[in-house]
Amino acid sequence: MRILQLSVILLTTIGLxxxxxxxxxxxxxxxxxxxxxxLDTLNGYEKYYQIPDENLNxxxxxxxxxxxxxxYVQNAFLLDSTELAEADTLKQTLPDSIxxxxxxxxxxxxxxSYNNTVKNFITMYTVRKPKQVAIMLGxxxxxxxxxxxxxxxxxxxxxxxxxxxxxxALNPGANSSASAIGLWQFxxxxxxxxxxxxxxFVDERRDxxxxxxxxVRYLRDLYNIYKDWxxxxxxxxxxxxxVNKAIKRCGDAKDYWKIYYKLPKETRGYVPAYIAANxxxxxxxxxxIYPKTPDFPIITDTLxxxxxxxxxxxxEVIGIPIxxxxxxxxxxxxxxxxxxxxxxxxxxxxxxxxxxxxxxESTIHDHRRSEFFPNNEIINPQDNYARQSPSxxxxxxxxxxxxxxxxxxxxxxxxxxxxxSDLKYWNKMxxxxxxxxxxxxxxxxxxxxxxxxxxxxxxxxxxxKSLKRNPETISKQNIAGTSxxxxxxxxxxxxxxxxxIEENKLTASDSEKKDTIAQKNSTQTTNNEFVLYTVQKGDxxxxxxxxxxxxxxxxxxxxxxxxxxxxxxxxxxxxxxxKA
Numbered sequence: 001m002r003i004l005q006l007s008v009i010l011l012t013t014i015g016l017x018x019x020x021x022x023x024x025x026x027x028x029x030x031x032x033x034x035x036x037x038x039l040d041t042l043n044g045y046e047k048y049y050q051i052p053d054e055n056l057n058x059x060x061x062x063x064x065x066x067x068x069x070x071x072y073v074q075n076a077f078l079l080d081s082t083e084l085a086e087a088d089t090l091k092q093t094l095p096d097s098i099x100x101x102x103x104x105x106x107x108x109x110x111x112x113s114y115n116n117t118v119k120n121f122i123t124m125y126t127v128r129k130p131k132q133v134a135i136m137l138g139x140x141x142x143x144x145x146x147x148x149x150x151x152x153x154x155x156x157x158x159x160x161x162x163x164x165x166x167x168x169a170l171n172p173g174a175n176s177s178a179s180a181i182g183l184w185q186f187x188x189x190x191x192x193x194x195x196x197x198x199x200x201f202v203d204e205r206r207d208x209x210x211x212x213x214x215x216v217r218y219l220r221d222l223y224n225i226y227k228d229w230x231x232x233x234x235x236x237x238x239x240x241x242x243v244n245k246a247i248k249r250c251g252d253a254k255d256y257w258k259i260y261y262k263l264p265k266e267t268r269g270y271v272p273a274y275i276a277a278n279x280x281x282x283x284x285x286x287x288x289i290y291p292k293t294p295d296f297p298i299i300t301d302t303l304x305x306x307x308x309x310x311x312x313x314x315x316e317v318i319g320i321p322i323x324x325x326x327x328x329x330x331x332x333x334x335x336x337x338x339x340x341x342x343x344x345x346x347x348x349x350x351x352x353x354x355x356x357x358x359x360x361e362s363t364i365h366d367h368r369r370s371e372f373f374p375n376n377e378i379i380n381p382q383d384n385y386a387r388q389s390p391s392x393x394x395x396x397x398x399x400x401x402x403x404x405x406x407x408x409x410x411x412x413x414x415x416x417x418x419x420x421s422d423l424k425y426w427n428k429m430x431x432x433x434x435x436x437x438x439x440x441x442x443x444x445x446x447x448x449x450x451x452x453x454x455x456x457x458x459x460x461x462x463x464x465k466s467l468k469r470n471p472e473t474i475s476k477q478n479i480a481g482t483s484x485x486x487x488x489x490x491x492x493x494x495x496x497x498x499x500x501i502e503e504n505k506l507t508a509s510d511s512e513k514k515d516t517i518a519q520k521n522s523t524q525t526t527n528n529e530f531v532l533y534t535v536q537k538g539d540x541x542x543x544x545x546x547x548x549x550x551x552x553x554x555x556x557x558x559x560x561x562x563x564x565x566x567x568x569x570x571x572x573x574x575x576x577x578x579k580a
Contacts, residue, residue: 093123102283103275109157110229112275113257121269121276126287132169133280137291139170140281142298143183146208150216160219163233165277166270172208172330181205182330184215194218201338201378202345207331230256230271238267299351300328303358304344307365310372311335315414317364318356320349321464321563323410323420336378352554393426397449401456403438406567415455415463416442460567461560535572550579 096114099122103112125133147161167185168174180187182205188198194214196204204210222232225240234256235243246262253259256271284290312335315322326335328348339345349357357364401412409432413420420432426441434440444452455463533544541553557563560574 093119093127099279102286103279106278106282108159108278110159110233110274110278112278113271114275115272117269117272118275118279121273122279125276125280126284126289130287130289131292133284133289134292136165136170137281137284137289138293141291141293143170143208146212147216150212153213154216154220156216156220156223157229159278160216162277162281163215163219163236163274165281166273172206172211173327182211183208184211186211186214190218201334201336202331203333204331210331226254228254228256233271233274234263234267237270238264242267298328300348301351301354303347303349303354305337305339305347306341306344307339308373308376308378309337309339309347309365310368312417313364313367313369313372314347314349314357317360317367318353319561319563320353321411321414323414324350324563336372338378352558393443395446396443397446397452399442399444399449399453399456401440401442403434403436403440404460405436406460406564406569407434408432409434411463411564412440412442416444416452418442418444459572460564460569461562461572464563464567465561530575530577533574533576535568535570535574537570539570540568544574544576548576548578551576 096119099119100114103114106112143164144161147164148158151158151160164170164183168183170183172183174183174185175181176185178187181191181203184205186194186196186205191198191205191211191214194217196207196210196214198205204214219232219236222235222240223229226232226235226243231243231247231254242264243259246259247254249262250259260268280287280289311322311325311329311332314320314325322335326332328350329337329346337345337347401416403412409420409423412434413423423429423440423442424432426443442452533547535544541556545551545553545556556574556576559577562568
């Protein structure tokens with residue numbers, strides 16, 4: 001590989017005042033000088049611009065880590081935080097020639113250049129963050145069809161669907177330090193320009209469908225200006241104004257790599273990161289990275305709402321975690337859908353919850369309505385979810401919760417009917433990570449400390465069931481702990497224990513017998529319809545369902561009122577309805 005030195009000489013007809021006072025021509029020439037190397041052995045593949053490694057990876061790496069902390073990812077993917085943390089040195093980089101040949105093989109309307117900066121981003125994805133990439137590949141199954149439909153509608157290249165990977169790591173709740181929001185990281189002014197609603201209660205920059213349509217229209221308009229996709233992608237990140245200044249400062253050079261040094265630092269990494277995202281989304285298997293599919297699929301459906309509605313009303317009536325509603329409807333800033341007969345709004349729910357919502361629609365809207373909407377008005381929005389200040393602890397009972405395996409901050413907040421932001425504030429936490437055995441201070445309504453104090457001792461299934469109960473309506477007898485838990489059947493319980501003892505006596509060579517007993521590790525209830533299955537080591541809902549032909553993992557979860565697949569634990573007894 002031979003290195004050639006190229007100097008871009010500014011035209012003398014351009015006045016120095018264009019670039020700011022006091023800047024010498026010598027400095028301008030230096031700023032726009034780029035080293036180029038030709039790759040003769042690779043059939044003249046696109047020139048290799050030798051851009052210095054400026055350590056630009058951290059900004060994009062942080063987005064991947066932020067995506068992992070979202071409620072849906074924490075609950076839908078069975079994450080091992082230790083595994084994620086140890087991903088740094090598991091793999092090695094490949095020779096440049098392999099990366100170049102793979103990029104060259106891709107058919108793309110957007111030029112896929114290769115240089116050290118691109119290589120650094122490829123390394124970040126494939127070597128340092130492969131587990132996070134696996135999760136993104138799983139999320140892509142949900143978001144990419146949405147992106148592709150919009151790109152096809154406006155006639156734009158399909159590979160632009162990879163742009164949200166570097167914008168937000170496919171996290172609709174992403175919020176940058178510059179206040180860019182959503183999957184496509186819209187700034188306030190750009191969002192308003194493209195008719196996205198941004199109000200006290202609604203921010204459509206977080207709405208995946210509407211933000212995608214607006215983003216594609218914005219990209220189309222930028223291409224009509226620059227006629228170059230690298231410049232379009234750069235302008236999408238830092239704005240047309242900054243790109244125009246960089247072009248002028250480099251002698252009207254309309255080449256991203258030639259204006260590279262005059263762009264904002266983040267934008268200098270933006271196009272290389274985009275190229276790397278194209279690479280990893282097409283060649284992930286070559287790096288032994290495979291999509292991590294959610295442990296429980298969220299197939300959603302959309303309902304149109306024509307009256308005020310608060311997420312708590314839905315959560316408490318049909319028993320869906322409020323964090324899940326927030327995750328599927330990130331555009332509502334304060335847990336309130338400000339709908340009316342004149343203006344309807346969309347509500348996205350898991351498909352298996354839509355029937356429950358429709359059957360209880362009147363009950364949901366009536367539930368605690370005078371509390372949330374007195375006089376049929378939305379009042380005191382500062383008391384809702386997206387407020388900036390934490391809940392006041394005056395007049396509240398202080399209790400402690402001990403973190404257990406499978407817990408996350410969103411689930412704990414749901415059990416205590418508080419906000420995750422409050423838990424973080426009360427416990428002086430700066431992120432969403434919690435440790436096994438950690439004690440969290442929780443402030444609950446005055447007089448309800450005894451009731452909420454029991455949550456720490458409940459099983460995960462009991463805690464999830466408690467979401468449907470309103471502590472204010474629980475009798476004093478129950479709060480005092482005098483009520484007895486429901487037991488399936490004493491004879492049944494004895495039989496299950498006996499089967500477990502029998503299984504423990506089997507040797508490894510008796511694996512077939514062991515599998516048979518595992519399937520029979522249950523006994524019929526008195527109505528001879530259900531069987532009970534005791535969870536064994538290595539089980540998950542999918543493997544359990546396979547033991548009962550015709551039964552799905554979703555059916556097992558619904559039957560046992562389990563919302564989080566990761567809550568499954570050894571020794572837990574599941575009720576299963578076998579198919580004939």
